[in-house]
Amino acid sequence: MIDHALNNNWDDRLLTGHSVIDAQHKSLFVLASYITHIEIEQASKSFAGEVLCQLADYAKDHFALEEYIMRVTKFPICAEHIVEHWDFIQRMASIIDRYERGNDGILLECRQFVSAWLENHISVSDMLLACHISGDVEFANELRQPDFLQNQKGVGDY
């Protein structure tokens, strides 16, 4: 069960306007915040592993929903978006693998990666999808401006 009362880094500026997508994004932020709690409370190894797997599984379900919406609404730039989802899944699989092999320090890297990835992906790629669904062409064009894209943090840095 995802506890939304937990303190997390959710920011309402990340709201896309699609109620289901937004609810799932909020849940992803809560799951990401569990990683911080694992570090602070020095939770058991099995619990920590469970949290990482839950985050990866929930993200996969969320991506499947977005990709379904892309197909039914004929989203024109779905290939790039799907590659970003795929990168996240691959990166989480690698993090889980390294954690299970005894690299406990990976939790910090995981938290930084997940927070930056979610913020960047939602604020550009998911927003473009939301604009496509709602027909907001003006905001979609704004999101595509180089100035806007340059202000996003480099996820690859983590």
Ligand SMILES: [Fe+2]
């Ligand atoms: Fe997405």
Ligand SMILES: [Fe+2]
């Ligand atoms: Fe998303």
